[in-house]
Amino acid sequence: MDFSNFTEAFQLLADPMVFLFLICGVLLGVIVGALPGLSATLAVALLIPFTFDLSLMPALAMLIGVYAGAVYGGSVPAILFRTPGTPASAATVFDGYALTQKGESQRALSVAAFFAMVGGLIGTVILILLAPQIANIALRFGPPEYCALALFGLSMIVAVSGESLLKSAGVAIFGLLLATVGMDPITGYPRLLFGSVSLMEGIPFIPALIGLFALAEVFRSIGNTEQIAQRSSGKFAWPMRSDMIRGSWTGIRSGLIGTGVGSTPGSGSDIAAFMAYGIAKQRAKPGDTFGHGDIKGIAAPEAAKTGSISGSMVPLLSLGIPGDAVTAVLIGAFILHGIQPGPLLFEQHGPLAYSILATVLVAHIVVFLVAILGTRFLVRIVACDRKLLLASITILALLGAYALRNNIVDVWVAISFGVLGYILEHQQYPVAPLLLALILGPMAEENFRRSLILSDGSYLVFLTHPISAIILTLSVLSLIFSVIRRQKPRNG
Amino acid sequence: MHKEKRKILLSWFVVLLGSGGLIWMSLERWMGEEGEVFPSRVINIICPYSAGGGTDLFARSLARTAEAELDQTIMVQNITGGGGAVGFASGLIAPADGYTVTAVTFELVSLPIQGLVPFEPNDFDLLLRVNQDPGALAVRADTPLDSLEEFVAWARERGGVSIGNSGPGSVWHLAAALMADRLNIPVTFVPFNGSAPAITALVGGHVDAVVVGPGELLPQVEAGLVKILAVMSEERLSFVPDTPTFEELGYDVVFGTWRGLAVPRGVPEAAREKLTFAFREAMESEDFIEMARRGALNLSYADAARFRDDVQTQSADVEQLMERLGLK
Numbered sequence: 001m002d003f004s005n006f007t008e009a010f011q012l013l014a015d016p017m018v019f020l021f022l023i024c025g026v027l028l029g030v031i032v033g034a035l036p037g038l039s040a041t042l043a044v045a046l047l048i049p050f051t052f053d054l055s056l057m058p059a060l061a062m063l064i065g066v067y068a069g070a071v072y073g074g075s076v077p078a079i080l081f082r083t084p085g086t087p088a089s090a091a092t093v094f095d096g097y098a099l100t101q102k103g104e105s106q107r108a109l110s111v112a113a114f115f116a117m118v119g120g121l122i123g124t125v126i127l128i129l130l131a132p133q134i135a136n137i138a139l140r141f142g143p144p145e146y147c148a149l150a151l152f153g154l155s156m157i158v159a160v161s162g163e164s165l166l167k168s169a170g171v172a173i174f175g176l177l178l179a180t181v182g183m184d185p186i187t188g189y190p191r192l193l194f195g196s197v198s199l200m201e202g203i204p205f206i207p208a209l210i211g212l213f214a215l216a217e218v219f220r221s222i223g224n225t226e227q228i229a230q231r232s233s234g235k236f237a238w239p240m241r242s243d244m245i246r247g248s249w250t251g252i253r254s255g256l257i258g259t260g261v262g263s264t265p266g267s268g269s270d271i272a273a274f275m276a277y278g279i280a281k282q283r284a285k286p287g288d289t290f291g292h293g294d295i296k297g298i299a300a301p302e303a304a305k306t307g308s309i310s311g312s313m314v315p316l317l318s319l320g321i322p323g324d325a326v327t328a329v330l331i332g333a334f335i336l337h338g339i340q341p342g343p344l345l346f347e348q349h350g351p352l353a354y355s356i357l358a359t360v361l362v363a364h365i366v367v368f369l370v371a372i373l374g375t376r377f378l379v380r381i382v383a384c385d386r387k388l389l390l391a392s393i394t395i396l397a398l399l400g401a402y403a404l405r406n407n408i409v410d411v412w413v414a415i416s417f418g419v420l421g422y423i424l425e426h427q428q429y430p431v432a433p434l435l436l437a438l439i440l441g442p443m444a445e446e447n448f449r450r451s452l453i454l455s456d457g458s459y460l461v462f463l464t465h466p467i468s469a470i471i472l473t474l475s476v477l478s479l480i481f482s483v484i485r486r487q488k489p490r491n492g
Numbered sequence: 493m494h495k496e497k498r499k500i501l502l503s504w505f506v507v508l509l510g511s512g513g514l515i516w517m518s519l520e521r522w523m524g525e526e527g528e529v530f531p532s533r534v535i536n537i538i539c540p541y542s543a544g545g546g547t548d549l550f551a552r553s554l555a556r557t558a559e560a561e562l563d564q565t566i567m568v569q570n571i572t573g574g575g576g577a578v579g580f581a582s583g584l585i586a587p588a589d590g591y592t593v594t595a596v597t598f599e600l601v602s603l604p605i606q607g608l609v610p611f612e613p614n615d616f617d618l619l620l621r622v623n624q625d626p627g628a629l630a631v632r633a634d635t636p637l638d639s640l641e642e643f644v645a646w647a648r649e650r651g652g653v654s655i656g657n658s659g660p661g662s663v664w665h666l667a668a669a670l671m672a673d674r675l676n677i678p679v680t681f682v683p684f685n686g687s688a689p690a691i692t693a694l695v696g697g698h699v700d701a702v703v704v705g706p707g708e709l710l711p712q713v714e715a716g717l718v719k720i721l722a723v724m725s726e727e728r729l730s731f732v733p734d735t736p737t738f739e740e741l742g743y744d745v746v747f748g749t750w751r752g753l754a755v756p757r758g759v760p761e762a763a764r765e766k767l768t769f770a771f772r773e774a775m776e777s778e779d780f781i782e783m784a785r786r787g788a789l790n791l792s793y794a795d796a797a798r799f800r801d802d803v804q805t806q807s808a809d810v811e812q813l814m815e816r817l818g819l820k
Contacts, residue, residue, distance in 0.1 A: 045544030142698030186683055188660030188819055200574035265692045320711040321692045329544035336786050342715030406571045453682055454654055
């Protein structure tokens with residue numbers, strides 16, 4: 001690495017306009033992220049035409065700010081109203097909302113913001129130091145490796161399951177079956193559509209998420225609209241030192257997981273967040289209270305999903321390949337502004353490349369500051385009359401489900417999943433395995449079949465590829481490990 | 493009591509204001525019919541694909557430049573799902589008054605043949621074609637092949653090549669099938685979820701080659717990671733002038749995707765003409781040409797008649813290909 005590049009990079013960044021647009025981007029991103037149905041991808045896509053009239057650095061700062069802001073923003077409603085704004089925030093619901101129910105929403109929000117920053121900073125530092133090396137590993141991920149990765153994720157089901165393993169397994173299988181709805185990924189045959197063209201791309205995930213969490217909670221609250229008093233310092237709520245220390249190791253580990261998962265072009269922040277949450281839960285110590293408002297349960301998904309932002313920048317900047325949907329749009333923006341991301345970026349535009357990295361770094365810090373300044377206002381929303389609040393959540397949730405594709409079918413999907421979520425919870429079936437199955441099912445299926453096409457039908461392909469063999473071994477070990485851990489308390 | 497009365501009066505006032513407004517609005521609409529100059533209100537363009545994609549960028553840039561031409565706001569609405577089917581269907585059921593225009597693409601031809609949708613291209617009145625992207629055959633830069641001939645020899649010698657495409661039944665799947673047929677080489681088709689993952693798999697060495705749009709390959713070509721062996725257009729492309737076409741190498745492979753605009757059947761001719769003229773002008777504006785150049789969008793104008801003919805010819809080709817691939 002060349003340090004003269006860095007000094008030049010910071011000169012590019014010193015422009016106050018860059019900061020101004022970065023902050024605008026972050027604010028906009030947080031709002032967009034917080035509204036279910038509006039995604040970071042959409043926000044970046046819609047902003048691109050507006051950035052045409054800006055010069056290069058402010059434009060990029062604004063787009064990166066929106067991306068980072070939206071990824072954090074999704075957690076705000078997840079914590080406050082059990083309504084994840086983005087798929088990646090779904091894993092934050094479990095412990096974040098539990099804290100809100102205890103009246104500690106401000107604590108949850110500031111902890112989430114802190115660990116989001118930790119994950120982001122870890123990821124960006126890795127990005128600066130090791131981008132080319134990671135990119136080379138990420139490229140070696142082909143169909144067998146992705147299939148193995150999806151199976152590894154599915155092995156987390158044991159860890160995230162509740163009291164009964166049988167119930168979790170049942171829910172997971174149900175989820176995997178739901179994941180087969182839609183066009184066959186290899187032959188294009190329409191499966192289980194029941195005449196609806198709208199389901200051709202599978203069950204829309206965000207409406208399902210909105211139903212399972214937000215609407216199910218609204219249904220549950222019918223007849224029980226007791227106000228939950230929220231403790232608030234009334235000032236800017238810095239996260240408590242004890243919380244920061246408690247979650248520190250989980251946060252660092254999850255940041256690393258997030259960066260790794262995010263850097264493979266076929267898996268994004270939602271998978272990263274769930275994997276980090278599963279691993280954290282798997283390694284829970286006796287005193288931990290996952291699912292009931294444990295700080296580690298917030299630290300893990302938050303650090304992982306911001307880590308995956310930096311992760312997805314790895315293939316973007318060093319290979320010119322998008323790491324996820326948002327970076328796919330970002331590549332378009334880069335090209336329209338006349339920069340070609342790829343191996344030549346660092347050679348030909350060193351200072352520019354490093355100032356992009358520095359912008360990512362600063363963006364995470366700005367998001368943290370904005371979030372901390374915002375918490376005390378946000379907490380007041382929860383203090384509103386709960387009847388009105390629930391009504392507003394319902395409207396926002398349905399609107400969010402609709403807005404995603406402007407499709408009324410998605411509203412019905414949300415309502416159906418709301419009923420499903422309510423029944424599951426009422427009968428004490430865990431929701432997490434269903435989500436894992438919906439996210440990972442298609443990934444596992446597509447890549448399993450692609451692997452077999454490429455290997456001419458030989459199942460050995462999963463073992464002859466070293467990375468896939470390692471991941472599969474890890475999945476088996478993790479499965480055995482979790483099952484043994486579940487047995488222990490009963491014996492002792 | 494006094495308060496109660498005021499409340500009731502106020503309510504009546506609101507009701508009267510509301511109904512007055514409604515009557516006024518319907519009058520406006522009714523009177524407007526006669527001497528109305530099209531367009532007198534906002535025009536919507538339905539984009540059947542999500543924001544940020546190639547078709548979205550195309551629709552938004554065109555809308556931005558055509559606004560001045562029509563002196564009306566043009567909104568782009570992304571109605572996505574079903575590989576474009578949901579957007580096309582919404583465009584078809586919209587009122588045939590010219591205020592709803594649909595961005596149509598190659599999938600308008602392929603979806604009906606696959607039997608996935610209940611409409612056909614003839615249900616639309618095509619306005620104009622704006623862009624045509626041919627398929628491009630690309631391999632990794634470190635593959636020891638420099639020409640299509642070498643590729644063909646290599647494929648036959650190895651007994652087959654794996655070619656990644658953007659999805660089952662997608663335009664690039666069909667393009668690869670057509671190519672395999674005309675070159676007479678054994679091919680394993682590997683569908684991915686879009687062009688980008690297919691290109692990534694090529695760069696990572698998981699497939700031997702891809703057939704996708706040249707614009708999508710351009711970043712990787714410039715980075716020196718992949719090379720394009722041949723393109724499926726009639727003439728060479730301006731941004732890869734050294735790459736030959738299949739035709740000049742002696743293979744009859746001309747195939748690709750296109751983008752254009754259409755309205756549902758029954759829109760008055762005056763409105764259709766006005767829209768076509770405005771978008772044609774927009775297409776020739778400097779702004780749009782510059783955008784197309786940066787986005788590697790290959791501009792190719794066709795008027796309604798020519799557009800219709802091309803679509804019909806392509807329909808026949810696609811039907812044959814699908815049958816051979818077992819997708820029909």
